[in-house]
Amino acid sequence: MTPYAVVIPTLVRDTLADCLAALAAATGPRPEEIVLVDDRPYPEPGKLEHPLSVLGDLRERTTVLGGGGRGPAAARNTGLRAVTAPWTVFLDDDVQVGPHWCDQLAEDLAEAAPDIAGVQGVIAVPLPGERRPTDWERGTAGLARAHWITADMAYRTEALKQVGGFDERFRRAFREDADLALRVLDAGWRIRQGRRTTRHPVRPADRWVSVRQQRGNADDALMRHLHGRDWWDKAVAPRGRIRKHAAITTAGVAACALAATGHARAATACALGWAAGTAEFARARIAPGPRTRREVTTMLATSVLIPPAATWHRLTGEWRHRHAHAWQEVAR
Numbered sequence: 001m002t003p004y005a006v007v008i009p010t011l012v013r014d015t016l017a018d019c020l021a022a023l024a025a026a027t028g029p030r031p032e033e034i035v036l037v038d039d040r041p042y043p044e045p046g047k048l049e050h051p052l053s054v055l056g057d058l059r060e061r062t063t064v065l066g067g068g069g070r071g072p073a074a075a076r077n078t079g080l081r082a083v084t085a086p087w088t089v090f091l092d093d094d095v096q097v098g099p100h101w102c103d104q105l106a107e108d109l110a111e112a113a114p115d116i117a118g119v120q121g122v123i124a125v126p127l128p129g130e131r132r133p134t135d136w137e138r139g140t141a142g143l144a145r146a147h148w149i150t151a152d153m154a155y156r157t158e159a160l161k162q163v164g165g166f167d168e169r170f171r172r173a174f175r176e177d178a179d180l181a182l183r184v185l186d187a188g189w190r191i192r193q194g195r196r197t198t199r200h201p202v203r204p205a206d207r208w209v210s211v212r213q214q215r216g217n218a219d220d221a222l223m224r225h226l227h228g229r230d231w232w233d234k235a236v237a238p239r240g241r242i243r244k245h246a247a248i249t250t251a252g253v254a255a256c257a258l259a260a261t262g263h264a265r266a267a268t269a270c271a272l273g274w275a276a277g278t279a280e281f282a283r284a285r286i287a288p289g290p291r292t293r294r295e296v297t298t299m300l301a302t303s304v305l306i307p308p309a310a311t312w313h314r315l316t317g318e319w320r321h322r323h324a325h326a327w328q329e330v331a332r
Helices: 015-025 049-053 056-061 072-082 101-110 135-145 157-162 176-186 209-227 242-260 264-286 293-320 327-331
Strands: 004-010 033-038 062-066 087-091 116-124 152-156 190-199
Touching: 004 015, 004 072, 015 049, 015 056, 033 056, 033 072, 056 062, 062 072, 072 087, 072 157, 087 157, 101 116, 101 152, 101 190, 116 135, 116 176, 135 209, 135 293, 152 157, 152 190, 157 176, 176 190, 176 209, 176 327, 209 293, 242 264, 242 293, 264 293
Parallel strands: 004 033, 004 087, 033 062, 116 190
Antiparallel strands: 087 152, 116 152
């Protein structure tokens, strides 16, 4: 059996206990070490006692480190520096590994050729069967198709250290895994899909979560600087709607400016463009959903707010990362 360590960055959410309980219950070779990185800026004493208690005999193999609230990329690097095993398996604190996960992981690692740096787990997202999924549920379900996500990702520790680990400029749980994988691939390694399965339940979320998610557009700006304009293709990632969002936002801003300066006809034309773009966006989100009153009103309200939020975060990201160089240049 190839020795491995498990690294879990956490904000000590309610999901952590279920994550650790599933890991403790999984059959097969146990991890050599578990490194739990508490990334709360101001840790509350005692809150980790219950999650750690569910580990059973794995508790003695578990180390808890402080992350300082610097985000999941930095937290994983903190955990990585403590790892001595040849393989490091990253799990998110809101997943639940399958009942035979340790056995399946052992097979995945045993089958990895010497040039394989990473083996990705299969992510399963349970969705309601009695109705269509909401916008938030569909977004979470997209994780099952995502490449290289660290919800369950095993890497050779050597390969991670070779490329310098995660880029800590990614402060959210977004794009930091794709960036790492692209650097690993560019270094000459390969990444393959494994067979082990991990469950990723849909977390409860309020109706404004989609607006807050637009902060990820700043990370897309960093990806462009690091990996070029075609990074979408390299990362096998959906392109998103940032260009449409920018066009809708521009039309809205222009309508307000033209109206304020007395150009009524031009302002009306721009306002109609803004309304048409917003309506198309809302319809695209409402049509595949459950179409309940709450879902429809949420989609209407957030479809007005998302384009300007996305555009703002993209512009701020471009400014913040304007001096970022392609990672190959930095590596040289």
